[in-house]
Amino acid sequence: MRGITKRFGDLVANDHIDITVEPGEVHALLGENGAGKSTLMNQLYGLLQPDEGEILVDGEKKVFRSPRDAIAAGIGMVHQHFMLVPVFTVAENIALGAEEVRGGPLGFLDRRRNRKDVLETSQRYGLPVDPDALVENLPVGAQQRVEIVKALTRDVDLLILDEPTAVLTPQETDELLAVMRSLAETGKSIVFITHKLREVKAIADRITVIRRGRTVGTATPDTSEDELAALMVGRDVSLEVAKEPAQPQGEVLEVAGLIVDDDRGVRAVDGVDLTVRAGEVLGIAGVQGNGQTELVEAIMGLRPARSGTIQLEGESLIGKSTKQVLRSGVGYVPEDRSLDGVVKDFSVAENLVLDMYDRPPYGSAFKLNPKAIAVNAAERVEQFDIRVSSPQSAVGNLSGGNQQKVVVAREMSRPLRLFIAAQPTRGVDVGSIEFIHKQIIHERDNGTAVLVVSSELDEVVGLADRIAVMYRGRVLAIVSPDTPREEIGLLMAGITGTNDEEDGQ
Amino acid sequence: MSTATVEDLTEITAPDRFWNRQRRLGAALVIIGLIAAIVFGSLAESKTAKFTLSEDAEGAALSINGQFGAILFGVVTIAAGAALLAGVAKRWQTWLLGLGIVTFVLSFLCWQVAGKFLPLVDTVSGSLELALPLILGALAGVLCERSGVVNVAIEGQFLMGAFGAALVGTLATSVWAGLISAIVGGVIIAAMLAWLAIRFLVDQVVVGIVLNLFALGVTGFLYERLMQPDALKYNSPPRLPEWKIPGLADIPVIGPVLFDTNLLVWIALILVFVIHFGLKRTRWGLRTRAVGEHPTAADTVGIRVRGLRYMNVLLGGVVAGIGGAYFTLVSTSAFNKNMTAGAGFIALAALIFGRWTPFGALGAALFFGFAQKLANYLSAVGSPVPNQFLNMLPYIATIIAVAGLVGRVRAPAADGVPYVKS
Numbered sequence: 001m002r003g004i005t006k007r008f009g010d011l012v013a014n015d016h017i018d019i020t021v022e023p024g025e026v027h028a029l030l031g032e033n034g035a036g037k038s039t040l041m042n043q044l045y046g047l048l049q050p051d052e053g054e055i056l057v058d059g060e061k062k063v064f065r066s067p068r069d070a071i072a073a074g075i076g077m078v079h080q081h082f083m084l085v086p087v088f089t090v091a092e093n094i095a096l097g098a099e100e101v102r103g104g105p106l107g108f109l110d111r112r113r114n115r116k117d118v119l120e121t122s123q124r125y126g127l128p129v130d131p132d133a134l135v136e137n138l139p140v141g142a143q144q145r146v147e148i149v150k151a152l153t154r155d156v157d158l159l160i161l162d163e164p165t166a167v168l169t170p171q172e173t174d175e176l177l178a179v180m181r182s183l184a185e186t187g188k189s190i191v192f193i194t195h196k197l198r199e200v201k202a203i204a205d206r207i208t209v210i211r212r213g214r215t216v217g218t219a220t221p222d223t224s225e226d227e228l229a230a231l232m233v234g235r236d237v238s239l240e241v242a243k244e245p246a247q248p249q250g251e252v253l254e255v256a257g258l259i260v261d262d263d264r265g266v267r268a269v270d271g272v273d274l275t276v277r278a279g280e281v282l283g284i285a286g287v288q289g290n291g292q293t294e295l296v297e298a299i300m301g302l303r304p305a306r307s308g309t310i311q312l313e314g315e316s317l318i319g320k321s322t323k324q325v326l327r328s329g330v331g332y333v334p335e336d337r338s339l340d341g342v343v344k345d346f347s348v349a350e351n352l353v354l355d356m357y358d359r360p361p362y363g364s365a366f367k368l369n370p371k372a373i374a375v376n377a378a379e380r381v382e383q384f385d386i387r388v389s390s391p392q393s394a395v396g397n398l399s400g401g402n403q404q405k406v407v408v409a410r411e412m413s414r415p416l417r418l419f420i421a422a423q424p425t426r427g428v429d430v431g432s433i434e435f436i437h438k439q440i441i442h443e444r445d446n447g448t449a450v451l452v453v454s455s456e457l458d459e460v461v462g463l464a465d466r467i468a469v470m471y472r473g474r475v476l477a478i479v480s481p482d483t484p485r486e487e488i489g490l491l492m493a494g495i496t497g498t499n500d501e502e503d504g505q
Numbered sequence: 506m507s508t509a510t511v512e513d514l515t516e517i518t519a520p521d522r523f524w525n526r527q528r529r530l531g532a533a534l535v536i537i538g539l540i541a542a543i544v545f546g547s548l549a550e551s552k553t554a555k556f557t558l559s560e561d562a563e564g565a566a567l568s569i570n571g572q573f574g575a576i577l578f579g580v581v582t583i584a585a586g587a588a589l590l591a592g593v594a595k596r597w598q599t600w601l602l603g604l605g606i607v608t609f610v611l612s613f614l615c616w617q618v619a620g621k622f623l624p625l626v627d628t629v630s631g632s633l634e635l636a637l638p639l640i641l642g643a644l645a646g647v648l649c650e651r652s653g654v655v656n657v658a659i660e661g662q663f664l665m666g667a668f669g670a671a672l673v674g675t676l677a678t679s680v681w682a683g684l685i686s687a688i689v690g691g692v693i694i695a696a697m698l699a700w701l702a703i704r705f706l707v708d709q710v711v712v713g714i715v716l717n718l719f720a721l722g723v724t725g726f727l728y729e730r731l732m733q734p735d736a737l738k739y740n741s742p743p744r745l746p747e748w749k750i751p752g753l754a755d756i757p758v759i760g761p762v763l764f765d766t767n768l769l770v771w772i773a774l775i776l777v778f779v780i781h782f783g784l785k786r787t788r789w790g791l792r793t794r795a796v797g798e799h800p801t802a803a804d805t806v807g808i809r810v811r812g813l814r815y816m817n818v819l820l821g822g823v824v825a826g827i828g829g830a831y832f833t834l835v836s837t838s839a840f841n842k843n844m845t846a847g848a849g850f851i852a853l854a855a856l857i858f859g860r861w862t863p864f865g866a867l868g869a870a871l872f873f874g875f876a877q878k879l880a881n882y883l884s885a886v887g888s889p890v891p892n893q894f895l896n897m898l899p900y901i902a903t904i905i906a907v908a909g910l911v912g913r914v915r916a917p918a919a920d921g922v923p924y925v926k927s
Contacts, residue, residue, distance in 0.1 A: 047805070047926070068807030083802035085795050086918075096795050097806030099788045107788035150806075 004053035006039055013039040015213045016053070021158060021189045026180055028204035029193045030232055036213040037193045038080065041160045044191075045077040046070040071097075076151030077160040082143050084150075086136035090129050091115045094150045121153045125186075127179060140289065141172040148179070158189045165199055166455075169287050170489030177203045195232070197225045241462040243441045248280035248465070250313075252449035253299070253418050258308035260291070260298045268294035270473030271308070276418065276449040281440065283464025283481070284453045287492055291473035292453045293335055296422050299451075300332055301325045312418060326355055331411035331443075335422040335453075337400070341407040344396030348388050349377035351395050352410050376413070384409040385435060401432025408436055412443060419443050422453045437463060457488060527589050527598055534586025534605040541612035542579025549575040552620035558757060559624065571619020578612035581605075617888050628878055630762040633770065636874025637835070638663065638845075640773045641828030642852025643859060643866035644780055645691075648821035649698075650861055651784060652814050653797040655921040657713025658698050659825050660849025661720030665690030666829015668724040671732070671840035674742030674833070683742050684830050691826020692819055694720055699818040703811050706923040717849070725842045732840060745769065745834045767835055772827060774867075781863040793817055797917035800924040810924045828852070854903035861916060873899040 006014040013036045021027045029037045042048045044055060046064030055062050057073045064070045070077075084093045091114050100113040118131040127145045135143060144164060151159055161180070165173045180190055180203055194200060200207055200221070207219040209231040217231050253276040260269035269291040276282045284292055297303035299310055301322040310317040317325055326332065334340035342351050353362045353373050361372040377391035386405045388398060395403055404424070411419070421440060425433040440463060444450045454460050460467055461481050468475045469491040476491050490496075524532075549572040557566040585605035589598065614623065642659045649656035669690030674683020694716050701707045732740035745767045753764040763770070784790035792813055795803040800810045832848075833840050851873055858872075859865025880895035 045805070066807065066809075067805050068809075071807050077805065079805065083799070083805045085799045085802055087798055088791075088795070092791060093802075096791060096803065097808050099791060101788050109786055109788060109791060 001040070001044060001055050002053055004040060004043060004050045004055075006036075006043060006048060006050050012213050014043070014050070017210070017213070017215050019208055019215070021191055022206075023157070023189055024184055024187045025205040026184050026190045026192055026203050028200040028207045029191060029210060030197075030200055030207055030228065031195060031210035035210045035232075037210055038162055039213075040210070041077065041162060041191060041193060044070065045075060045160060071154055071156075074155065074157035075160070076154055076156035076158070078144070078147040078151060078162065078164060080163040080166065082140075082147050084135045084143055084146060086134075088135060089131065090133050090135060090138075090146050091118050091131035093135055093146060094118050094131075094153055098154055117153055118149060121149050125149075125152060125179065125183065127152075140167045140287070141169070141175075144168070144176070152183075156188065158191065159183065160191045160193070162193045163195075164192070165194060165196060167288055169493040170457075170485070171493045171495075173199065197228050197232075200228065201225065241437045241441065243463075244445070246280040246444065246465040248277035249447065250278055251275045252278050252313055253451065254309070254311040255295075255299070256309045256311075258295070258298060258310065259306040260294045260303055261306055262294055268473055269298065272470075272473070272475050274468060274475060276451050278417075278449050279444060279447045280465045281444050281450040281452055281463050283460035283467045284451070284470055285457055285460040285467050285488060285492060286455070286470035288455045290470045292455075292470055293422070294473075295470075296332075296335070296420055296451075296453055299325070299420065300330070326414075329415060329417035331414065331416045331419040331448075333404075333407050333411055333419075333421040333424050335426070337404055337407060337427070342395045342403055345394055347392045348381065348386065348395055348398070348406055349373050349391040351406050352377050352380050352391075352413070355410060356414070380406075380409040380413060384439070399429065401428040404428050404436060405432060408439055412439065416443065416448045418449045418451065420451045420453075423455065424452065425454075425456075425459060457485065457492075461485070461488075527592065527595075530598075530602055531586045531589025531591075534589060534602070534609075535583050536586075537609050538579050538582030538584075538586055538605065540579075541582055541609050542576050545612050545616040546572060546576035546579060549616040550619040554615050554618035554620070555622035556614075556618070557622050557624050558626060566622065567625075569615060571615050574615030575612045575619075578608040578615060581608040582612065617883060617886070617890070621886055623882065626758055626761050628875075628882070629758060630766070631878040631881070632871060632875040633762060633766075634836070634874070635877045636870040637769055637773055638828045638831045638848050639852045639855050639870035639873055640777065640867055641769075641824055641831070642849055643855040643870055644773075644776055644863060645821040645825035645828065646853060646856035647780060647784075647861060647863055647866055648817050648824065649695075650856065650920050651797045651917055652793045652817040653800060653917060653919040653922065653924070654699070654702055654814055654818050655709040655713065656698065656818070656821060657710050657853065658694055658716040658720075658849075659828075659852050660845055660847065661713075661717040662691040662694045662822055662825035663829040663832065663845040663849045663852075664717075664720040664724050664843070665694050666826035667832040667844060668727070668829075668840055669826070670830040671740055671742045671833040672727075675739055678743065680743040680745055680834055683834055684745075684827070687830035687834070688823050688826040691824070691829055692822035695818050695822025695825070698822075699815050702923065703814050703818075706925065709921050709923075721843055724840070728840060728842050736839065740839050742833055742838055742840075744838050745830075769827065769831055769835055776824060777863045777867045784863070794917070796924075797919055800919050800922075804924070804926070814924070825849075851899045854899050857916075858899075858903055869902075872902070 001017065001019045004014050004017045005012070017040055029040070031037045039048065043050045044064070046067045046069050049065070055064065062069070062073055064073070085096070091111070095114040100110040100117065101107040102110050115131045118129065122129045127149050129142065129145050129149055135146065138146070164176060168176060177199065180192065184190055192204065204221050207221065207223070207228070208215055209217050209219065209228065211232060219228060219231065253274070255272055255274040258269055258272045259267065262268040272295060274282065286292055294303055298305045299317065301317065301320050301324070305318055312328060312330065338344065343354065350373070353376060357363050357368060358365055361369060362376065363369050374391065380386065381388060381391055384405045386409065387402050395406055398406070408424070424436055424440065428436065440450060440452065452460065452463050464481050466478055467481055467483070467488065468478045469488060470476070471492060471494040476494065476496055479488065551570060551572040553568045554571040554574060555566045555568045559565070582605045585601045585608070589601050593601065642663060645659055645662065646656050666687035670683040670687035673686035674680055677683070698712055698716055701712045702709045747765065747767050750764040754760045784794060792803065792808050796808065796810050796813050804810050832844055852870070855866050855869035855873055858869035859867070876895050876898040880892035883890055883895065884892040
């Protein structure tokens, strides 16, 4: 790819990027969230068209108007959000778009041949998949194998993997890396998009680092992690969170025997017992989709509990509305900032009082008090280092990190007994991550009980005083943050080899 | 694959709510069963109710004492409901529910027919004929909605089809020219729907309603200006001929219903099979379902999402147009202003009640057709039950279906969501 440039309005997502992938190499595209990695690869796969620049395959100039053209040129892509039809079987999903048919123009599906193709490819590359299973019933790791088999049945020479490890346990990640290695050995090229340094170092032959839409350098895998991180974010960052040992006091949140169903009525939280004490951070580790979201939503009154108890300093939260829960001294940073955290078209000042607009001094049941709201906004912007031209500008114009600071500032400006942060730094730049982490620890030191849910193990380990590992709706174990990562990783995969489940209680 | 032991998690049994779906259905059946046994039973005259195979009161017939029948079938309904309440195995649930509903209807019939007679053949063939446009309309809906375009414009497609068939059929004095122009009429509305919904991303329900009003306005205007002044020249289309297949037509009940009838009945029934098979077993069907469920996934494997949606909406227009032809070439032989009178919406209801499947749509359409036929019969025999109640049935059934009382009704995931490339 030569001189690829892509603009979205004023935003330059890719700025004259050059990148070459050799046959049989694993080429890592490293960069922070929002650096433009996926945008670049979507252009290579024909989902987006570059504004400038050209794509060459085997020295030949190509224009990809749709994925159809890219597939024809031998390019396959495994997307970050899987492109699988949930109600189809594995074989149907893999056949889709390249079906084996009989009967000429009528196109009867040849199910037996479709099935055979799947099994052959899956055996050839050592990727076990069950062709007759429904995709919606498969765990994420298996869905990802389906995606890879899908690309491989189309005889690709170049396979793009977009953040493939984001949803995997450490063990599944290792398996995936092994598969990538063996694919590269058969002569396929792989582009591996990620922001995880460890994986890059383990697998890549060559590394291209992208920052804010530009290539900032290429590196070899023997470059140190610190150097790569510095390239990625542009300055030295501390990956550790500085904090004193916690001084936990009485129990604030007590969850016992909690059972919650998800939207489809499938059991998501399956008997969870938890306590969070004042002045400590309880981190919940686990691969996404193991019930963390539903657990937090049940505590916040956003989702009914099937059974069990949730108590805040002895007073039950079951059956209370979200507003009542918030008003009883619970701060909540929701998982999906843009959907649940802020109202994008509202100003920063308005977003900062979304929970208190009908309370003095910000307003009463009938009117708002703009002056008090403005004063509050000015204070919070200052205190939480929210980079904004004016508190009156819309939150939607801010960067992800600053939007998240608005949410954190709002939730921390009430007197709190319990602070719940779900994925507090997802899609947030490194500078803001540091700041938000500091604020969370500060809140803890003020004697608030803190519950942090994150799918980033580094974040949980850095923040938490105790770590609860969730797997399939259960807390498998509560461990101390000094536990070896390997062990936590095994727990995240549901593997409890040793009998240390009661540790840290 | 890791070989370590993975924690085998059996789900903790949460206390199930006592009033689960099966118990609620059971309770509902017991209640309607009680109504049937007590109300219908006490109101029914103790006279013979005759269900005759011929057109009049004579000849072979199934007879039962009206009062006895009403009570008997009501009791069976109660029994089915009680079995559901007691918590039988899941696989019996649908059968018991079906049994309960059928016996309730039979109990009702015993009450109404006591002392009179109900010609079976006429009821069945009448139901089928009334269901005919509903089947075709619902199939048109299946084609559109399985590929992700909501089709509220079935009513408009019917009207255009009916109008086109009447006008061209009269001018050309050919029923076949009429049928073809009915198809053209349906496709015109479908093309506008497709164009606005797929190209310009206008809200599909709004477009559908607008197109219905458009079709009503255009056909109404032309009817008043063109057809009404000179009906002989513009509005007397020929009827679709009825064909009798020798041999097969002599089978009792089924014979006269299926094999001594007009072409549209066969077209509709064959289309049910063709579309069912097509969706399940062909490349077109697989891609259509993929585009309706997860268009982005379809796009990333090189399927032309919009192209396929255009094609399916237009095909839906063809089927709905044929359904429109029913009104002027089969049912009556003249176009009339707003003559479809909401049939397109009942077809939409049949589509939802039939859970977006061809056979489901067929079943729902037949059920609604039967309700209409029964309404006609009741008003003919002077029943005390206002026939409006039976005419309401399609809508009530749809509300019940959408409320999820008869199994989960799940539309295609991307139904009504326009596809925009990111």
